[in-house]
Amino acid sequence: MKLLLLAPPGAGKGTQGERLAAWAGVRHIAAGDLLRDVVRAGGPLGAQIAAYQARGDLVPDQIVIDALTPVVVEAAAHGGYILDGFPRTLPQAIAAADLALRLGVRLDAAIYLYAPDEVLTQRLLARAGQGGRSDDTADVIRHRLRVFAETTGPLVPYYRERGILVAVDADQPVDSVTADIQARLTELLTITGSPRDVLAARAGQAPAVPPAVPSAVPECPDKSFSAGPPERATIRRWTWMVPPASG
């Protein structure tokens, strides 16, 4: 199974990613953890990444793609992966699509965990109170939520248009979120063996992103992502075209 988790900070993607990976028997690949590993290893690259993370800014796409690619390649050769926190930008999404194409695999679903900003903020502040991460301060949390809304939010319509978005309410007990995700995926797998096919078939009737989505995420900022020409991204040696949305 190949899934990705798209979620604002505090929505529980780390927890759900681990559970989902154990459930599906595939590797959990957490972009933030991988980047923190590079920081811990030291050196100039680690210092550069640490500075972005401390501010709550996104690490530049090429650094993230370089860190993630070998891990994704390895996981794809061993049955699949849960990508947690990657992609977070449109160029990263295009890079992920290209990588999957080159590996001859395809993404089954993009799971979008949504919850109101106040809930997310409270959770992160509570985590900070329990000795959580250095980027769990009120100012940095506010900034991370804004970065999600502005930069990662557009990936919601991006995956919905490709017929693979599964939106799940993350403002409920953690076990209920897990159960909802598993029920949705099981339903899809049981029906056709491929969640992607069912989601694609339903794309025309897919509900709009629920109103509880962080208010700053535009409901449908799709103009630049929808029916237009295929997006092109240039990152180092890759220039990719992704197929236009089928739904």
Ligand code: AMP
């Ligand atoms: P997370 O552990 O997912 O909350 O990520 C923590 C921080 O790592 C983020 O605030 C970013 O600075 C960085 N980061 C994680 N994933 C990405 C990504 N896909 N692209 C850019 N920066 C990322």
